[in-house]
Amino acid sequence: MFNTTTSGAHDWPAMIESARSHLPESNAHLALLFGLGAPVVIILLNALRQILPKNSSDPPHVFHWIPIVGSAIEYGTNPVPFFMKNKEKHGDVFTFTMLGREITAALGAKGNNFVLGGKSLDFNAEDAYTHFTTPVFGTDVVYDVPNDVFMQQKKFVKVALSVDKFRSYVGMIEEEVEDFIASEPCFAAAKTKGEWGSFDVVDVMQEITILTASRTLQGKEIRSALDKSFAGLYNDLDGGFTPLNFLFPNLPLPSYRKRDAANKKMTEFYVDILRKRIAAGEVDEEDTMASLVQQRYKDGRPLKEHEIAHIMIALLMAGQHTSSATGSWVLLHVARNPDVAQAIYDEQVKHFASPDGRLRDMTYEEMRELPVLDSVIRETLRVHPPIHSIMRKVREPVPVPATLSSPAGKTEGVFVVPKGHFVLASPSVSQVDPTVWADAETWEPKRWREQSGAAASAKEYEKGDGETIDYGYGAVSKGTESPYQPFGAGRHRCIGEQFAYLQLGTILATFVRDFELKLAHDVPEHNYHTMIVMPKHPRQIQYRRRQ
Template identity: 65%
Template sequence: MSFAPHLNGTLPFKDVWSAYFADANAYFPQSNSRLALILLVNAPVIAIVLNALWQVVAPRKATDPPVIFHWLPIIGSAISYGNDPLNFFFSAREKYGDVFTFILLGRKVTVALGPKGNNFVLGGKSTVLNAEDAYTHLTTPVFGKDVVYDVPNEVFMEQKRFVKVGLSSENFRAYVGMIEDEVQEFLTHDPSFSVFQANDVNEWGEFDVQKVLQEITILTASRTLQGKEVRAGMDKSFSELYNDLDGGFTPINFLFPNLPLPSYRRRDKAHAKMSAFYVDIIKQRRAKGNHGEPDMIEALMQQTYRNGEPLKEHQIAHMMIALLMAGQHTSSASGSWTLLHLAANPEVADALYQEQLKNFSNPDGTLRSMTYEELKALPLMDAIIRETLRMHPPIHSIMRYVRDDVVVPPSLSAPSEDKTYVVPKGHYVLASPAVSQTDPRVWKEPLKWDPYRWSDPEGVAAQAFATYADEHGEKVDYGFGAVSKGTESPYQPFGAGKHRCIGEQFAYLQLGTIVATIIRNMELRIDGVPEHNYHTMITMPKTPRTIRYRRRKFD
């Protein structure tokens, strides 16, 4: 190839280079393809380098919280956060303080840690730090339209008031015996407990604690809150519907709510069928004039909004689905962790059994049924549940969407540097009660399961619970009755503020009755408590989570 034809004056100089490249393409017809291939192969590296450089040189406002350095664009810190969020938060706190931002699959998430951070996020105004915008894309396809986060906040608060009517002490008194019967029936007939059924006090069997607790919690919830028709319908087809619906309640659904995947289609079909199932129950009850059932359906059928409008049938159905899904996940997780720790600490399990013998022994040495008031008055049972919830809160991260720029309190921002951070509109903010509940700055030996820490009336645990419960302090009415905010406590197992779970008293009742019934019947053993599985929406134990058991010998 020669430059001569282009340089002898026959072509203007401006056309020389274009003519040259035309000749080059003629001699090397694949050079452009090779260049494109090289760029394509190296595109990820180029993107990573540019992303890193941008974080170093990009201008940022003095009021912006520090951003965790990340190599991968878009993905950001999603892998570190998703694998072990608590370690991620504690490590970031060492470097950045209690307030920092990280990238989560394109979202900018500003974290505020500690009790003050919890108070900032969970005690913030819902018009600025909004829960609906953060969660509706996850919850609405599963729970349904016109309930929970698919309605304005003030309507959701009214719906919580309706639910609270069904969570009455009168109903709870009826529930204890129902739950005990369900657990006893399960132990007597489920294949997982063949050794128990053989009445052999010497042989050891084993069971997967998460699988068993998932089944027990859905059976006990359906027998009590859900109603007799739901319990009667607990067959294979209902289980399949539940599993399909549950398949839409995962981290991938939170991050990508509308993927064209089979699991999403199964979720939608299951929701439609389950909604129709509840609506049919409501219609049958109204047609027959059935009233007086101690369940949530009955309570919701009697409720009206402040404007006089009654709850529609589909709203009742969707609220029942929400109660079933949310309650089953949290209770089965908490129950699993409780039994795992009791199996790993047989001396505590024995003390719990002795508490049962002390309070509920019949003259013949058998144990009688408990009452709701008696269950509430068991100090060791209460301490065991509290300690398990401290170490294993079902949800490790609680998010809100930032609708307007919001100033972070100076005590949180960077007091040593005299800075005030502002979280920009469009970010998410995140509180992690799981961090404050295992913070070595607050708790002695925070990673040790020690229910006896709750017996010291002057200890950190008792003080934290007093702040959370605040039985005698100032109450706040968000629209569903006066409750303690609890947002400044380092102990918040059921959330705090206006979105604090109103089902916590039922959870204590359900957990306490399930655990008491199991401990009455069998000894438990396990070599060690499994680690957390953070790849699920609710924090579950990793496999293996097999507990060995043996039937108790009664004198």
């Protein structure tokens, strides 16, 4: 029953005054209470929305507390454990929220095939990446054009990546590495017999890969300009290749303005070279620019000046990041494993020793027949793929194949990935899958010289013993069902794959010929805060000139 006063009547004035004393004294206090409470309400409503029954055809969704942000922090900090944890809970296919984007991951070799082998009308790379790449590469190339045009552009570049050209590149790359070692202060110890020195492997590999790529693919004008203002433009443009740029392509920040200005100036730089060559009648050079001048689209038109310039920019930027990352991981592992370093050196002596004890120059064909060197590069790419996630935008709803399993190893109905989602494949997951690879987490190059096993199967896919298809730039192994995909697969498989093996092999062989290497610490952990997976600090390699 209600309490009353002793007289039996309510003391209404006293009660009203008591209630008023417990209320905020101003509208500001009300706003403060609302401001504190509203986020809690939004978070709780977001959680409630996720636990309520949903469309049975939707893939399972990774629970998150904060709306819009979703799983961005966990995924961005350490994506592979994030994938593994949710694979165990939800199976091969699940959706997570990242800064407003709904991303459906499809993991493992079958997930690779689902995403990378999908039709471009359903899963589109241009929609996923053009906002990120176009400001860096420029307009009307790569993901800024329809897929059939991009495939033609890949074919144009592939002409410049012929075996005949590769034969001349080996000596060029070796010369660039030797010149770099002779001129850089960090290699001063190499001039003193028996003295140990050290270098930051990422800093060194970033410079060496751009020098060697420009010398071989870009042309004499670009290579000579790397010692001048062009290097500054490259750095400004490179500043647009970060996760922040991928998520937010047009922020009003100084780095974005530098990116845009650098693209404009670099475009003008390439166009100026092109015009000077044509005016001087120098159109028969042996580099990529000369090759592009001679190419024609299917409708018969030649490439426009800015298209040639932007393809040259894309070729320089895209290849440099992946090669410098892989080269860094290779040298770190070799320095940490002296038995492997010795095996590489012994292989060099066996094939290239001259009567005077010196090691003669390699040829392209000879380098392709060095199993130890090859296995070291392949194993490094397996454990450290440069790109951990490959995305496509979903243009039409796509059913998920029943072969992609739930946690119990069975499919509970058929999931459908909705239009507007992104789909994601992860080489970083399939390449360390313990159900596929023996001692999956262990860096073990010998696996690539075995006659059977996952590595042997991956090499068969690569050679084209699996399904081959021509997407418009020449027949390639489809390879989308392979668990080993450091260069992607399907229509967007990297056409620079063979050049990358050539470049990395020559650099590694030159270092091992010149130096004993050692690492005073373990191989560093992955840094996932960059677009390309790089090693964290410490990453100093110690070296001593071979006697």
